[in-house]
Amino acid sequence: MSRLILVSNRVSTPKARGDEVSQGGLAVALSAALRETGGIWFGWSGETIETFSGEINRQSADGVTIATVDLEPQDVDEYYNGYANRTLWPLFHYRIDLAEFDLQFGAGYERVNDRFAATVAPLIEPDDIIWVHDYHLIPLGQRLRRKGLRNPMGFFLHIPWPPYRLMTALPFHRRLVESILEYDVIGFQTSEWLDSFRHYLVTEMGLKIDGDILVYRGRRIKLGAYPIGIDGAQLDRMVTTHNAQEAFKTVRRSAPNQKTVIGVDRLDYSKGLIERFQGYRYFLEHYPDWHSKVFLLQIAPPSRGEVHTYEDIRKQLDELSGRINGAFAHVDWVPIRYVNQAYPRDGLTGFYRASDVALVTPLRDGMNLVAKEFVAAQDPEDPGVLILSKFAGAAEAMGRALLVNPHSKEQISKALERALTMPLSERRDRWEALNDVVRKEDVTAWRDTFLADLRQAEDKLFFATPP
Numbered sequence: 001m002s003r004l005i006l007v008s009n010r011v012s013t014p015k016a017r018g019d020e021v022s023q024g025g026l027a028v029a030l031s032a033a034l035r036e037t038g039g040i041w042f043g044w045s046g047e048t049i050e051t052f053s054g055e056i057n058r059q060s061a062d063g064v065t066i067a068t069v070d071l072e073p074q075d076v077d078e079y080y081n082g083y084a085n086r087t088l089w090p091l092f093h094y095r096i097d098l099a100e101f102d103l104q105f106g107a108g109y110e111r112v113n114d115r116f117a118a119t120v121a122p123l124i125e126p127d128d129i130i131w132v133h134d135y136h137l138i139p140l141g142q143r144l145r146r147k148g149l150r151n152p153m154g155f156f157l158h159i160p161w162p163p164y165r166l167m168t169a170l171p172f173h174r175r176l177v178e179s180i181l182e183y184d185v186i187g188f189q190t191s192e193w194l195d196s197f198r199h200y201l202v203t204e205m206g207l208k209i210d211g212d213i214l215v216y217r218g219r220r221i222k223l224g225a226y227p228i229g230i231d232g233a234q235l236d237r238m239v240t241t242h243n244a245q246e247a248f249k250t251v252r253r254s255a256p257n258q259k260t261v262i263g264v265d266r267l268d269y270s271k272g273l274i275e276r277f278q279g280y281r282y283f284l285e286h287y288p289d290w291h292s293k294v295f296l297l298q299i300a301p302p303s304r305g306e307v308h309t310y311e312d313i314r315k316q317l318d319e320l321s322g323r324i325n326g327a328f329a330h331v332d333w334v335p336i337r338y339v340n341q342a343y344p345r346d347g348l349t350g351f352y353r354a355s356d357v358a359l360v361t362p363l364r365d366g367m368n369l370v371a372k373e374f375v376a377a378q379d380p381e382d383p384g385v386l387i388l389s390k391f392a393g394a395a396e397a398m399g400r401a402l403l404v405n406p407h408s409k410e411q412i413s414k415a416l417e418r419a420l421t422m423p424l425s426e427r428r429d430r431w432e433a434l435n436d437v438v439r440k441e442d443v444t445a446w447r448d449t450f451l452a453d454l455r456q457a458e459d460k461l462f463f464a465t466p467p
């Protein structure tokens, strides 16, 4: 079988096999695929260097080769903090109000994609297949084609694809979309994001799509939805660890007569944290019987601190959680425990299992793995209830959760009341259906379906776009 070349902005550094806590399910699944066929995982080292040299840092462990490159500080500003996280991330999460359109960002984005292509191309052999990940690297395939590479290339987008009209608000949107059409397989998390992409191709570019195949300049491109998932077996092991059991006990002991509602998110405006706190406040106002009987444990480690909108949201959340606690707390009860900290992954599973309800209410999310982790970590005899935003990709297959509009404090509040009083039989019923989905649509199924389609591309004749 041909070797696999993975490219993503950041790579997961090799760990001893079995070090499950520091490597997420995605990294484990991708590393396993690399081990099977051999290959390389390439990305940015996370380090900067004064002048870009293209020198590759190589590390091999456990049969996986990791190759990284350092970028210039200006690259990081314009490509990573700029175009990726201040232009594409907000726009693709429907936050055009937060998107910054700056020519310098666009230039930096293209420069870094060129630098990635120049650095990785010499490592690629004619028989390799290439899988590029996420919004940081959309034009990478095109840049590799320009270097004469004819290998099968796939691209997977981890975040939503925006609706057609939103996409057209991006200056030079067509240039970005044309670059994506150099891949042989283009994958999205859900059929909703895929439909938005198709809508763009048909309406803006006048292209015709036959089933899931787009014929473009004499090439056949497969378009698909590949829902990402978790590694269920890995989660089952983590939930039995000492860390998980300690975390479980800490929550249960800290409030023996209170129900726990949990939220776990990177501190990001797309996760709907402000709206979630407002929904919880509305619940406290409208269901005073629940005072002293429930608390919200919100775990939200800061991310992307260099981007000012992330500082803003952090300030707003500090203030809002403080105000809610100030208004409702008693000497022996604090309604919100707001923790700005990352936890080891196994500890998190203990928190999930100790919780009665999860509030997963992003305003938009490509998929959302926290929803799946929460479900998988439950005790089948006495499972907790998932409240899930309709606007998370995860909602497409997880219809047995209590689905809410995350903008509606009334809906969040009602769903909380319903979840906290739900009879055991209904909880079990819903949980079983959700758990089936989580176990079936797991990270292995995601990886294998995508790679199978990419390998199919290998079997057919593809013609690279003429220069």
Ligand code: ADQ
Residues within 6 Å of the ligand: 024, 158, 159, 228, 264, 265, 266, 299, 300, 301, 341, 342, 343, 344, 345, 348, 365, 366, 367, 368, 369, 370, 371, 373
């Ligand atoms: P994210 O936006 O990061 O990922 P998500 O899918 O929820 O969102 O994944 C977050 C991961 O980080 C989860 O595995 C979670 O356990 C972990 N995590 C969150 N808070 C943590 C904390 N306090 N401590 C430790 N770990 C924490 C992007 C997209 C998603 C998509 C994924 C995968 O935005 O929509 O599901 O990629 O494709």
